[in-house]
Amino acid sequence: MELLNPFLKYEEKSIINRFFKHSDVISLLNNLDPEKFFLTNLGSSAEGRSINLVKFGIGKTRILLWSQMHGDEPTATMALFDLFNFLQDTDERDNLRNSISTNCTLFILPMLNPDGAEIFTRRNVQGIDINRDFLQRQTPEGKVLAACRNDVNPHFAFNLHDQSTIWSAGKSGNPATISLLAPAFDVNLSVNPTREKAIQVISSINKELQQIIPDHVGRFADEYEPRAFGENFQKAGTSTILIEAGGYADDGEKQFIRKVTFTAILKGLEVIASKAYLNEDETNYFSIPKNEKLHFQILLRNCKLNHRGNSYYADIGLVAVERINEDLKSISITYMIEDMGDLSGFNGYEWYDASGLQITLIKPLICQQNADIIIQDGMTNILTIENGRITCKNF
Ligand SMILES: [Zn+2]
CATH class of the missing domain: 3.40.630.10 (Zn peptidases)
Known part of the structure; x- marks a missing residue:
């Protein structure tokens, strides 16, 4: 600089x-x-x-x-x-x-x-x-x-x-x-x-x-x-x-x-x-x-997820999708799931190690769709994304 x-x-x-x-x-x-x-x-x-x-x-x-x-x-x-x-x-x-x-x-x-x-x-x-x-x-x-x-x-x-x-x-x-x-x-x-x-x-x-x-x-x-x-x-x-x-x-x-x-x-x-x-x-x-293409906007590492009672770990990579607002002078950002699974070798502008944290899915995780997820550390809310919009972030 x-x-x-x-x-x-x-x-x-x-x-x-x-x-x-x-x-x-x-x-x-x-x-x-x-x-x-x-x-x-x-x-x-x-x-x-x-x-x-x-x-x-x-x-x-x-x-x-x-x-x-x-x-x-x-x-x-x-x-x-x-x-x-x-x-x-x-x-x-x-x-x-x-x-x-x-x-x-x-x-x-x-x-x-x-x-x-x-x-x-x-x-x-x-x-x-x-x-x-x-x-x-x-x-x-x-x-x-x-x-x-x-x-x-x-x-x-x-x-x-x-x-x-x-x-x-x-x-x-x-x-x-x-x-x-x-x-x-x-x-x-x-x-x-x-x-x-x-x-x-x-x-x-x-x-x-x-x-x-x-x-x-x-x-x-x-x-x-x-x-x-x-x-x-x-x-x-x-x-x-x-x-x-x-x-x-x-x-x-x-x-x-x-x-x-x-x-x-x-x-x-x-x-x-x-x-x-x-x-x-x-x-x-x-x-x-x-x-x-190795860079996400947000990379959540080591998320403990669950499928029919069987738990597994996955990284979740989110990209920011920008849309111009009606005023044509500002944008809204939604976060979309770009990839999931082993994302070692990838990076993020922001990233968080979610090991040991509770993950709640508001909606199932589907690639190319808006993220809908809550990550908590005990009673503390780390990240909430509702229909792609971040409503709470503490990292
Ligand atoms: Zn161009």
């Missing part, structure tokens, strides 16, 4: 949680320094909200960055506004700013899916996943992004997402706070010079992140998805870098992860501007452990 302190001054203070909307984005864009940023309206979402491009710098290397093509994945949009504040400031980091602005031109598209952001859903308002629409181009948002890449013809691209908090950084026991990937451009996962450059930039980013969040970095699933934008941009000759903001303990609103994401993006821009990424090879990239 100390390593992030120098960057706190750039944080966009008006964004404090994940539920900001298109109107917030627009007012922030309108406040950017017009001497440093050039704004263009690229088109509109299905519901008519503007999709905007922010241009910065005058350098030869063109870099395209877009965020929130999935409406409920806002972490990188926050980080991009922190980046704007960094870029328009002037202080002891002017060397880095000048290096970026003279060597690169940034083309930044914050919040590609404003309609999804409005109601905090992954898909656009047509119900289509924009990141599976590269080939068919049936969403206005996908059309805007594809046309933007064609116009800019960038050397590099940053594809910025959030991923579920249940992914872990390999078998480290830690959540994957950031996952990185140089998307494949073919089913054989070949490496050509375009993908090689993305791999080299990611190696530089990973080295930086290992200092801030050691063993909390994962490599995103490396499979070829022919309908996705990252894969097709890589195929078209743009070195494309996927950054996924995942989970971190006690960071439900992702305000720590936002700072880490900002640092990852800034490091990527720094090494592209200075060409320092060319000193990297593939080794560091392929040493990043693959994402695995």
Whole structure:
């Protein structure tokens, strides 16, 4: 965390949680320094909200960055506004700013899916996943992004997402706070010079992140998805870098992860501007452990259960399911049973050893259904979950 302190001054203070909307984005864009940023309206979402491009710098290397093509994945949009504040400031980091602005031109598209952001859903308002629409181009948002890449013809691209908090950084026991990937451009996962450059930039980013969040970095699933934008941009000759903001303990609103994401993006821009990424090879990239699903929200170990009078022990792994409330500015969480049995090798943001405690099942335990359970230590209530809602917790 100390390593992030120098960057706190750039944080966009008006964004404090994940539920900001298109109107917030627009007012922030309108406040950017017009001497440093050039704004263009690229088109509109299905519901008519503007999709905007922010241009910065005058350098030869063109870099395209877009965020929130999935409406409920806002972490990188926050980080991009922190980046704007960094870029328009002037202080002891002017060397880095000048290096970026003279060597690169940034083309930044914050919040590609404003309609999804409005109601905090992954898909656009047509119900289509924009990141599976590269080939068919049936969403206005996908059309805007594809046309933007064609116009800019960038050397590099940053594809910025959030991923579920249940992914872990390999078998480290830690959540994957950031996952990185140089998307494949073919089913054989070949490496050509375009993908090689993305791999080299990611190696530089990973080295930086290992200092801030050691063993909390994962490599995103490396499979070829022919309908996705990252894969097709890589195929078209743009070195494309996927950054996924995942989970971190006690960071439900992702305000720590936002700072880490900002640092990852800034490091990527720094090494592209200075060409320092060319000193990297593939080794560091392929040493990043693959994402695995080994992390629960709550892990209850050694629960003594009973079936027709026969007792047995099982671990119970719960995941948090988020639903946006009617105010569209807050969420409700229900806890669902994801897995049961021997869950050694798994971990949890919160965990409890239930050995020797009394377990009462309000309803039978069924995977993929809401938990309904009471755990007591004598007369003391340790945990009560009723139809997925926690009503009492003492650990
Ligand atoms: Zn996504």
